[in-house]
Amino acid sequence: MKKQTFLSAAIAAAVAGSFALSAVNTTLAQTDPNYKAPRTEWGTPDLRGVFNFSSNTPLERPREYGDRQYYTPEEVRARDQRAAEAAAAGDGNSSQGGVGGYNQFWVEGNPVDLNLRTSMLIYPENGRMPARVEGAPIAFGGLGPDYNGTRPVRVAVGGIAKDGPEDRGISERCLLGFNSVPPFMPSMYNNNVQLFQTEDHFVIFNEMVHEARIVRLDADAHIPENITQWTGDSIGRWEGDTLVVETRNFNAKTQTFRGVGVSSDKTLIEKFTRRADNVVDYEFTVIDPKAYTDKLTAVVAMFQTEDEIFEYACHEGNYGMINILQGQRVEDGTWDYENNRAMLPQ
Amino acid sequence: MKTQLKTFFAVAVTAAAVSAFWMVQDAPVQAQNSSSSDIPRTPDGKPNFSGIWQTMNTANWDIEPHEARHGPLSALQSGAHLAFPPGLGVVEGGMLPYKEGMRAKQEENKRDWLRLDPTTQCKLPGVPRATYMPYPFQIFQAPDGTLISYQFAGADRIVHMDSPDMEPQVDTWMGTNVGSWDGDTLVIDVMGQMPDTWFDRSGNYHSGWDMHVQERYTMLDRNTIQYSATINDPNIYDRPWTINMHIYRNLDETKMLEFKCVEFVEELMYGHLRAPGSPIGDGITPIH
Numbered sequence: 001m002k003k004q005t006f007l008s009a010a011i012a013a014a015v016a017g018s019f020a021l022s023a024v025n026t027t028l029a030q031t032d033p034n035y036k037a038p039r040t041e042w043g044t045p046d047l048r049g050v051f052n053f054s055s056n057t058p059l060e061r062p063r064e065y066g067d068r069q070y071y072t073p074e075e076v077r078a079r080d081q082r083a084a085e086a087a088a089a090g091d092g093n094s095s096q097g098g099v100g101g102y103n104q105f106w107v108e109g110n111p112v113d114l115n116l117r118t119s120m121l122i123y124p125e126n127g128r129m130p131a132r133v134e135g136a137p138i139a140f141g142g143l144g145p146d147y148n149g150t151r152p153v154r155v156a157v158g159g160i161a162k163d164g165p166e167d168r169g170i171s172e173r174c175l176l177g178f179n180s181v182p183p184f185m186p187s188m189y190n191n192n193v194q195l196f197q198t199e200d201h202f203v204i205f206n207e208m209v210h211e212a213r214i215v216r217l218d219a220d221a222h223i224p225e226n227i228t229q230w231t232g233d234s235i236g237r238w239e240g241d242t243l244v245v246e247t248r249n250f251n252a253k254t255q256t257f258r259g260v261g262v263s264s265d266k267t268l269i270e271k272f273t274r275r276a277d278n279v280v281d282y283e284f285t286v287i288d289p290k291a292y293t294d295k296l297t298a299v300v301a302m303f304q305t306e307d308e309i310f311e312y313a314c315h316e317g318n319y320g321m322i323n324i325l326q327g328q329r330v331e332d333g334t335w336d337y338e339n340n341r342a343m344l345p346q
Numbered sequence: 347m348k349t350q351l352k353t354f355f356a357v358a359v360t361a362a363a364v365s366a367f368w369m370v371q372d373a374p375v376q377a378q379n380s381s382s383s384d385i386p387r388t389p390d391g392k393p394n395f396s397g398i399w400q401t402m403n404t405a406n407w408d409i410e411p412h413e414a415r416h417g418p419l420s421a422l423q424s425g426a427h428l429a430f431p432p433g434l435g436v437v438e439g440g441m442l443p444y445k446e447g448m449r450a451k452q453e454e455n456k457r458d459w460l461r462l463d464p465t466t467q468c469k470l471p472g473v474p475r476a477t478y479m480p481y482p483f484q485i486f487q488a489p490d491g492t493l494i495s496y497q498f499a500g501a502d503r504i505v506h507m508d509s510p511d512m513e514p515q516v517d518t519w520m521g522t523n524v525g526s527w528d529g530d531t532l533v534i535d536v537m538g539q540m541p542d543t544w545f546d547r548s549g550n551y552h553s554g555w556d557m558h559v560q561e562r563y564t565m566l567d568r569n570t571i572q573y574s575a576t577i578n579d580p581n582i583y584d585r586p587w588t589i590n591m592h593i594y595r596n597l598d599e600t601k602m603l604e605f606k607c608v609e610f611v612e613e614l615m616y617g618h619l620r621a622p623g624s625p626i627g628d629g630i631t632p633i634h
Contacts, residue, residue, distance in 0.1 A: 041389035041489075048488060151629035163624035165612040174608055194504065196486045196493045198396045203486050203493055205502070212495040212502045214484065214602060229604040252630055309504060311518040315608045316469050316542075325619035334622060342618070 037241055037274040042199045045241045047272050047280055050194045050309055051302035054108045055186040056083070059258070059298065061119030061127025069127070070116040080110070108189045112303045113278070120185075123285075123297035130294035132260050137291075140259045141169050154255045154262070156181055162328035165321055170254060172321065174314035175230060177208025181254050182231055182247055182268055183284035184208075186300060193302065194309045195272070195280070202236050202243060202272075209314045215245050222249055228264060230254070245270040261291025278304040385530075385565040388487060393530050393565045396487045398596045401573075404433030405478040408548040409589055410442060411435035418460040428460075430547070436478075436589040442550060443584040455549020462549070464542055467615055468607035470501045470519035472543030473536045473559055474575040474589065481605060482596045492525060497605045505534055514538025517555050532563040553581035569595040 037045035061068075071079075119127035132138065139149050141158025149160040151167065156178040159168040171178035179187035184206055196203040200218040205211070215234040223233045233249040247270070250263035257266070271283040285297040329335030329342075336343050386394040404412075407430050417428030444452070455462055465471050471479055481497040492505040505525040506512050514522035514537045521536040541554025557579040564572045571593040578586040613626050620626075627633045 048490070151627075153628070163621035164626070165616045166626075166628045167624075173612070175606060194491070194493075196488060196491070198486050198488070201396070201484075201486055203495070205493060205504075210500065210502055212493065212500070214495065216601060219601070223601055223603070227603065230606055231604065233601070253628065308506070310516070311503075311520055313470055313519050315499075316519060321616060322619065325616055329619055329621065332621065335619070 032275065035275055038277075040197060044197070044199075044238060045243070045274055046197070047195045047202070047243060047274055048197050049280075049304045050192065050307055051280060052112050052192055052305050052307075053184070053186050053282065053300050053302045054191040055111050055115060055120070055300060056080075056109050057111070057115055057117045057120055057186075057300075059120045059185075060129060061121065063126075063128075065118045065127070067125050067127075068118055069122060071118055073114060073116065076114060076116055106189045108191055109186075111301065112305065113301075115301045117299065117301070120298040120300055121296060122283075122299050124294060129258065130292045130296055133289070133291055133293055136260050137255075137262055138260050139255070152253050154253060155259070156254075162324055165325065168321065168324065171209075172324070174209060174318050174321075176254065177206060177211060177312070177314070180206035180208040180211050182213065182250075183257075183270060183286065183298075184282075190312065192305075192307070192309055202245070204234075204245075205309065207309045207312050210312050225249070228252070232263075232266075232268070239271075241273060243272045245272070256288040256291040257286045257296070261288050265290045280304070385568050388489075390489055392487075392489075392527060393532070394487060395485045395492075395532060395563060395565065395571070398482050398484045398599060398602055399571065399593045400480075400482045400596045400599075401478040401591055401593050403436060403478060403591055404431050405436045405589070405591060406475065406480055406546055407431060408433060409436050409546045409550055410548070411437075411440055412548070418458075421460055436591045438588045438590060443587055445582060445584050448582050452549045452551060455544065455551060457549075459547050459549060463544060463547055465498070465544075465547075466611070468499050468611045469542070470499055471496075472519055472539055473503070473521050473523075474561060474577075475543060475545055476501055476503075476520070477561075477573060477575070477593070478591060482599050482602055484602045495602070497602055498607070500604065500606055514555075519543065521559070528562070530564065534561040534563070535559070536561065551582065552577065552579045556581050563593075566592075569597070 040046045121127045121129070124130055139147060139155050141147065141155030143157060146159050146161055151160070153160055153167060153169055155169045156171040156176070157169045159172065161167040165173055170176050170181070177190070179185055179191060184193065190208045192207040194205040196205060200216070202215040202217060204213040204215065211231065213231045213234055215236040217236045219235045222235060228249050228251040230251055230253065232247040234245050234247040236243055236245040238244070247268040248266070250266050252262050252264040254263040255261055256263055265288045267287040269285040269287070273281045273283070275281050280302045282300045282302050283297060285295055286292070287295045326335055330337045334343050388394045411434055412430065412432060414432040415430045417424065417430065421428040460466055465479070476483065476496050476498070479496070479498050483494060483496040486493040486495070488507070490508045492507055493502060494505065495502040501520060503520040503523050505523040507525040509524060510526060512522060512524050517538050517540050519540050519542070521539040524535045524537070526533045536559040539552070539554055539557060541552065544551050557577065559575055559577055561573065561575045566572050572590070573593050574588055574590045576586050576588045577583070609628070609631070617626070
């Protein structure tokens, strides 16, 4: 509830043309070298808490900034002011044509604190995606029309057809959230994660589709290669005050990253560092030589909140899947909408 | 001094209660010899429930005493696999105290179990059923928030240990979970559940929002938890009732693997809406 209240307040403020800059403090984007994270009862840095990783920082850096990683606070404030004015100029309610979908209420695109990064990508140094390997599988989904492709459908949103549930993206099937396919990324809404820690485990709990990814800190080897999973197998270790998590054993049913590759070829390295009392930096590196000619590394600032994580029961209420398939069958002329049954033979 | 005295009495009373419990339960000699000092503890001195656990009983089939019986007619092809194993039941006093007229719905559910059981469709099992489904679960304990992650359907719940007054704001499949300590017993009050979950495959049911479940976890030794859950649902039952069982540390499955069952139920749930000729499956998962 608190979250919704915040969201509503944020939207109201944005629409009024005075986005809640007064409500944010000026946490620096750079790490304070003297900052010492609080410790757990057993002495490691304490990463526990609920975090929001909403962001309006683009994945790739605008080319004109070259290798420059940070804006100044003044530049960010000016940018956000322009965005707020643009939002105020619209009615804030319309969806993009069609029968209607997500309007502005749903959009959670601003960080809850000042984020000065010019791009999430910090490697390659120019903040741009590395080149794709020629011939690597590629597919971009989205809320628009279906794309041409074959099963398995590895995209998160969208699909190739409406013949069966397997033709839809994995988030539409409620298998993984559209922002929580490892690595998790800021997306349209529900950018919330809770981190749990014990002496020998770390858990990354994405609110989206109630996904708890369990990281073993007491393991030195991954599970057998023939066991693959949607979220892979994660093992972690401390490097100084940073928790480093390595994940492999992904199944072959999602993409490597950003529309390219097959997840079974992916190694994911994630780093969690508390750099301020209310900020944990989430850095991830994706390595897949079959998809990209180089590794890529991105950083997302996660801001701690007093809000709580709610249950996101996706599959239990997936009327969307029924409606997508049934709607298409009606259009095909094979489903009797009035009587809610397959069309009887003439 | 006062505190020490209090502690002494608390320990003495707990010890007496534990002894009485064991006499009733006719526990194995080895377990009787264990003491609460043998159990793992967190740095703040609480019993440490972190780990992978699983029950070993037939409560998921039927929480009431039951004999072995046929599985549903539609599943006779599965032979012994879907027949019901017998069990002494886990409900204190044997049978559930249904209010007059309320047993009928359970019997109706039981007759059409396979089709109506929400877990057939990989839906979140609710509490307490999540505890005794025949799958492991893992506890991650912390002073402020404890996570319980279940293998079945990737169900999970966050137990709020620092919010004694928290109330559910919306109904959920796994409830709003408020934890507290009663000595060495972890107490979880579960509120605000959806009415859509069952207690077992025999169709024992509840009314959802008005149900209050209070779970109690007490570590008997480092590998055994005494578990009870008291269900208070005045809409369906004459009085609160309690289930009791043991939970055992799973020493074999040292890494809890995923069981995201959604993809396994898509044909069941959406197959009738498939385009004529559209194959079943994602093309890479073998279906034989």
